[in-house]
Amino acid sequence: MRTQYYTATSLDGFIATDDDSLEWLFQLGDIEETSYPTFIKDVGALAMGSTTYEWMLRNVIGPEAKDRRPWPYDQPTWVFSSRTLPAVPGADIRFARGDVGPVHAAMAEAAGGKNIWLVGGGDLVGQFHDHGLLDDIFVQIGSVTLGSGKPLLPRAITTPPLKLVSARMVGTGFAELHYEIQKPVAQT
Numbered sequence: 001m002r003t004q005y006y007t008a009t010s011l012d013g014f015i016a017t018d019d020d021s022l023e024w025l026f027q028l029g030d031i032e033e034t035s036y037p038t039f040i041k042d043v044g045a046l047a048m049g050s051t052t053y054e055w056m057l058r059n060v061i062g063p064e065a066k067d068r069r070p071w072p073y074d075q076p077t078w079v080f081s082s083r084t085l086p087a088v089p090g091a092d093i094r095f096a097r098g099d100v101g102p103v104h105a106a107m108a109e110a111a112g113g114k115n116i117w118l119v120g121g122g123d124l125v126g127q128f129h130d131h132g133l134l135d136d137i138f139v140q141i142g143s144v145t146l147g148s149g150k151p152l153l154p155r156a157i158t159t160p161p162l163k164l165v166s167a168r169m170v171g172t173g174f175a176e177l178h179y180e181i182q183k184p185v186a187q188t
């Protein structure tokens with residue numbers, strides 16, 4: 001079981017614009033050409049912050065969605081928020097707040113040996129990293145710059161550095177990178 005941040009970013013490190021648009025992303029390539037279809041097969045539980053969840057409510061689930069579809073995940077999904085948010089009928093959505101540590105333990109149990117997908121945003125993933133709970137980063141670097149926006153991962157990870165495991169071109173729209181988090185060696 002590994003805890004994995006899987007996302008797409010602009011070249012300058014933003015996963016969405018300041019106003020949470022992803023329009024820049026969808027022109028860049030076909031998700032079926034990426035590692036996503038293989039990645040999602042091994043996911044047993046998901047976590048996301050409220051901005052990401054509300055993006056899905058507006059753009060995927062809600063009546064105003066341009067390309068309206070059912071909730072896309074069969075796996076249990078934890079949504080972090082300090083507010084009371086609407087659920088999606090028929091979807092296994094569990095709301096959480098505060099310390100990510102106990103929530104991670106519940107997610108690991110629900111995942112039944114499969115991986116945990118941290119969908120984002122960046123600070124929520126950072127909270128898991130702060131607890132030593134992040135194992136991998138899979139990032140599709142899109143061939144655009146946004147100038148500003150929602151950060152990929154607002155943390156300093158320098159020593160030990162990330163370990164680059166693989167790098168692959170996906171057409172001309174993405175470079176797909178896989179990093180492992182190297183855990184600091186315990187002091188004796």
Ligand SMILES: NC(=O)c1ccc[n+]([C@@H]2O[C@H](COP(=O)([O-])OP(=O)(O)OC[C@H]3O[C@@H](n4cnc5c(N)ncnc54)[C@H](OP(=O)(O)O)[C@@H]3O)[C@@H](O)[C@H]2O)c1
Nearest residue numbers: 008015016020049050051052055080081082097098120121
């Ligand atoms: N490029 C991609 O592939 C990709 C992937 C994922 C997301 N996105 C987009 O990136 C943007 C991410 O937005 P974001 O950076 O604002 O992040 P976010 O993690 O989606 O939302 C942040 C919010 O989550 C809640 N939250 C976070 N940690 C919490 C905790 N421990 N306890 C309680 N609540 C907590 C807080 O909201 P409350 O006010 O509700 O408490 C916080 O303001 C969205 O637009 C999303 O659609 C892009």
